Amino acid sequence: MVTDRYARQILLPQIQRSGQDRLGMATVLLVGVGALGCTVADLLVRAGVGTIVLIDRDIVEKTNLHRQSLFDESDAEQHLPKSIAAARRLRKANPQVRITPQVIDVTADNIRHILSSVSPTVMVDGTDNVETRYLLNDLSIESGTPWVYGAATGVEGRVMTVIPNHTPCLRCIFPTPPAPGELPTCDTVGVLNSVSTLVASLQATEVIRLIVQEDFSKFRSELISLDGWNRRFRTIDLTNGRRSDCPACVNHKLDFLNHSAANAVTLCGRNTVQIRLPAPSVTASDFFMQVVRRLEPVVTELDESDYRVWAKATPDIELSIFADGRVLVHGTSDPSQARSIVARLLG
Numbered sequence: 126m127v128t129d130r131y132a133r134q135i136l137l138p139q140i141q142r143s144g145q146d147r148l149g150m151a152t153v154l155l156v157g158v159g160a161l162g163c164t165v166a167d168l169l170v171r172a173g174v175g176t177i178v179l180i181d182r183d184i185v186e187k188t189n190l191h192r193q194s195l196f197d198e199s200d201a202e203q204h205l206p207k208s209i210a211a212a213r214r215l216r217k218a219n220p221q222v223r224i225t226p227q228v229i230d231v232t233a234d235n236i237r238h239i240l241s242s243v244s245p246t247v248m249v250d251g252t253d254n255v256e257t258r259y260l261l262n263d264l265s266i267e268s269g270t271p272w273v274y275g276a277a278t279g280v281e282g283r284v285m286t287v288i289p290n291h292t293p294c295l296r297c298i299f300p301t302p303p304a305p306g307e308l309p310t311c312d313t314v315g316v317l318n319s320v321s322t323l324v325a326s327l328q329a330t331e332v333i334r335l336i337v338q339e340d341f342s343k344f345r346s347e348l349i350s351l352d353g354w355n356r357r358f359r360t361i362d363l364t365n366g367r368r369s370d371c372p373a374c375v376n377h378k379l380d381f382l383n384h385s386a387a388n389a390v391t392l393c394g395r396n397t398v399q400i401r402l403p404a405p406s407v408t409a410s411d412f413f414m415q416v417v418r419r420l421e422p423v424v425t426e427l428d429e430s431d432y433r434v435w436a437k438a439t440p441d442i443e444l445s446i447f448a449d450g451r452v453l454v455h456g457t458s459d460p461s462q463a464r465s466i467v468a469r470l471l472g
């Protein structure tokens with residue numbers, strides 16, 4: 126019985142029967158089923174959300190298994206798409222939840238359509254990917270849909286909930302995305318599985334709170350910042366955090382939503398994909414130095430010249446990175462795969 130399944134949750138004064146009913150009517154759009162996405166999905170499905178839409182462009186790899194809790198060895202051996210593997214596992218955990226997996230690369234070109242077909246109560250960033258994060262922020266402002274930001278790298282993490290017109294948006298706090306290679310990613314510096322789980326757990330809590338609380342005006346605007354290894358937790362009050370000149374939530378200049386993905390990814394010849402990342406704000410030599418530092422621990426061969434960095438990422442995939450932020454991915458003609466490789470290695 127439904128009541129038995131959620132008995133321990135309904136006992137909570139924060140949830141009660143009314144909160145459980147609200148959860149059952151809610152739809153969550155989860156973009157990215159990696160370390161954060163796996164835990165967020167697992168908790169929300171067990172908590173009894175009505176519908177969860179799982180979107181991911183990637184397949185399960187063995188290096189995912191140390192932290193991506195919905196996958197196992199056989200998923201990796203079969204190269205299963207993450208959203209498909211996750212949905213299989215989640216349906217066993219709670220068959221009452223409607224689980225819709227989609228194997229797609231979310232871009233500015235398709236995200237509006239995804240949103241209108243799903244009509245989510247809340248959106249969640251499970252990608253830990255800069256590009257998607259700014260896209261979700263724009264979409265949230267345009268549609269008025271709240272979203273929950275999460276990031277985990279190394280032993281540190283951050284969580285923030287964005288409620289359009291009520292809290293600061295992502296660009297109020299981080300106005301521009303970091304240039305490619307500027308920020309470390311899980312694939313260059315690693316991540317502690319307990320820290321990504323901690324971040325995802327806080328994200329899931331934020332989602333449940335958003336769904337259960339009827340009145341957003343009571344929602345405190347905060348950025349949670351943590352260092353799991355050194356046991357440092359900070360909650361930064363963002364009550365006055367809205368920028369009066371925010372390009373996104375004040376001036377409604379939705380740069381990421383209105384930047385066609387066709388400009389970002391271009392097939393430029395057989396078995397090579399060109400990806401155009403934001404132009405670096407540093408000199409070419411500084412940019413190349415950052416790129417080399419990121420790639421050195423994770424690629425098998427690396428060569429730097431005055432005008433490009435070349436790297437052998439896998440036996441089949443080679444990268445050429447240029448000073449204007451362009452990356453050529455050799456060895457594939459699949460834009461989604463190329464985008465995924467560049468996002469993983471260069472952030």
Ligand SMILES: [Zn+2]
Pocket residue numbers: 293294295296297298367368371372373374375
């Ligand atoms: Zn803003």
